[in-house]
Amino acid sequence: MNAVLVEGQVLSSRRRGILDYVTERGVVPVGDLLERFSLSRASINRDLLALSAQGLLRRVGPDITALPSASSSGSVVYRARQAVAQKQAIAALAASLISPGDTVALDDSTTVRAMADSLSAIASLTVVTNSLGLGTRLGACETLGLIGLGGRYSPTFEAFVGMVCEQSVMSMHIDLAFVSAAAIHGLTAYHQIEEIIRAKQALMAVADSRVLLVDSGKFGNSAMNRLAALSEFDVVITDDGIDPGYAAMLRDAGITLKIAAVSLPADRALTAG
Structure with a gap:
């Protein structure tokens, strides 16, 4: 499957891409995500809020970091790629x-x-x-x-x-x-x-x-x-x-x-x- 479920809603391929990008790098400035995914600030904020609600990403000032659940054996998103x-x-x-x-x-x-x-x-x-x-x-x-x-x-x-x-x-x-x-x-x-x-x-x-x-x-x-x-x-x-x-x-x-x-x-x- 190319999607995972997040609180009853499908995690879009774009949000999956954002998660993968941050997980691979550890810490990513929001500005990099805006440029990488060609999104408006409102769109990236919605995506980050959804990923944060699932416990996959965390926003610290201008930076986005992957939480342990996104880079450990606990996350389906991570495990499916291993x-x-x-x-x-x-x-x-x-x-x-x-x-x-x-x-x-x-x-x-x-x-x-x-x-x-x-x-x-x-x-x-x-x-x-x-x-x-x-x-x-x-x-x-x-x-x-x-x-x-x-x-x-x-x-x-x-x-x-x-x-x-x-x-x-x-x-x-x-x-x-x-x-x-x-x-x-x-x-x-x-x-x-x-x-x-x-x-x-x-x-x-x-x-x-x-x-x-x-x-x-x-x-x-x-x-x-x-x-x-x-x-x-x-x-x-x-x-x-x-x-x-x-x-x-x-x-x-x-x-x-x-x-x-x-x-x-x-x-x-x-x-x-």
């Missing part, structure tokens, strides 16, 4: 685990969202998700059933979270749950936001099989809150950029690790081991 080839290869390998007729749960992550293009070819598939962005993409697909989880909407994650989301999934039976994490430290997966973690854990709790999708750049990092031990997942899928020593440590610990070959086209992603 490790794109790796996510596509991981997602293709993950989709190969699904059988016709399965009911699968997909979380809000951009890694899991990359599975969307592979799902329409799987017969009689039912998808359960708390991701509005993913639900919007899959909603037009007539070959699968889509169940959207409600709750409180988080614009930053384009996802529904909270008690309503968590409780609504508890009456379901899921064949496979696909989730991602912000960081892997040792043998544990972490994420920075508690509500996002609880939504992921709710999907995992009702699933027969749990699959963790995480690109190699997240290994050896950490975030504030614990999501799960890697041993709680039936399969961990990453890409071939993972350090061989780290991969060996995971396998020695009994983790079922599958490695997607990024050097090949996504639909030919291979499994190592």
